[in-house]
Amino acid sequence: MQWWCSALGEAWEWTWRPYPGVWAFLALILAAYILVLRGTPAAATEARDRGTRAAVFGAAVAALWLVLDWPVGALGAGYLASAHMVQFLVIVLVAPPLLLYGVPAQAYRRLPPRVIAVLRPITHPLVALILSNLLAFATHLPLVADRLLASQLGSFAIDVAWLAAGLLFWWPVAAPVPERPWFRGLSRIGYLGAQLIASKPLFIYLTFTTYPRYATYELAPRVLGITARADQQAAGLMMEIGGMLILLAAAGILLLRSTAGEEALDGTRPPGPATDPRPSARRAP
């Protein structure tokens, strides 16, 4: 029995296979979340907010489960580059902002100063943007991807690296700490726009090629009669269109929240006269 999806080289069969490693991984994430909630007492007025956040966190875990387990996980690990791209989009662009939003703001504020000190430089928007894209690009290099996908541990490493890249990318937008008053509203929308540009090299690399990039998918038994070349081009287009739609949706939410006077995806309000006396102090020296 396999514990994580990897390339097998066998003909594809629509027969369910268990992947206990996926279940254990997701159970660990849920267990950690419950521990965080228990360690963060909530006021009675926050009960509804907690419920919403828990539901969002649960949705993120469910999304991860859908793309890591059979059939999408198995197809993506060894048969179809397009299925691999669906995994990529969900693991990097869909699940992380939901996971980050699902954690109550109080829990972030209880993080030890040492952790904040580490988070501060790596979650700086510019650093996060560059690091997450480098990680995404590195895991898409054929030399890296073909070798890693051949083993369960390697395939697991790719999925974890993607999740890390996603959390890193979304942290400045969806997490309330470290606080960056200068990075709110339109700055965050601009950040998402920069990601649209930053993902272009990978899109070009995957889509505009005569021959399939990855031996894993080129030499895998075909599924549903899709040729290796069409599969890879579909993967490139999915990355571009799917990624763009997700980022536009997130930008739309940011814009709505910004105009409504709320703050972004982390659910906290921006500093203002009611919560922060500094601006009014500056206005009346």
Next chain:
Amino acid sequence: MSPPIRRTAALIFVAGLLLALGLAARLSRGGAGTAGADDASLAGVVLAEPMPKPAFTLDDTEGRPFRFQERTAGKLALLFFGYTRCPDVCPVHMANLAAVLDDLPREMREQIVVVFVSADPERDTPERIREWLDAFDRRFIGLRGSLEEVNAILAELRLAPVVHGQPDADGDYVVGHPAQILAFTPDGLLRALYPFGTRQADWARDLPRLLRFTAAGTLESSTQPRSSRES
């Protein structure tokens, strides 16, 4: 963020983006597999001593006798022994070959003959072979003979014989067969074997090179073909 820091940050971002774009462009040019290399070596396993083309005759999918040596004379013949129920090696080999042949210039494509010999004549009817090959390329030639005839050809080519596995409860069985595509160059010699794992980019690079082995038995430098996009 103060203006100097903002400027530095912007520079770092632009540099990172340019680096990534450059890397992507470099990798795009290189392509997959070994395409793009400019040496005389072939991606396939090159025989130290080329072997002569065997003179066998088997029926094609129309039931007509196909004299391999005569019908492929002066052309690049790619010979493969497989079976249509093959779950992995055979369809991948055929699909990759078909994809690359589609990209070749017509005059070059017409100099290449792909011949598939069934290693499972019991189940591979001529109609089934034709239908299976048509899914890849209608120009592929399908041949069928008795298992004895097929094994005699394999023996002449010094390849392992076809072995049929034990039938399962449904009567299905796997067939052990050589996984290589044999490349007979236009000079009538078997020069290289292409094992499973040969990539499309490898074929794209090697097919024009294999065509350059003419009847004189030499690699003609004057007939440099219009090569494929990545060669």
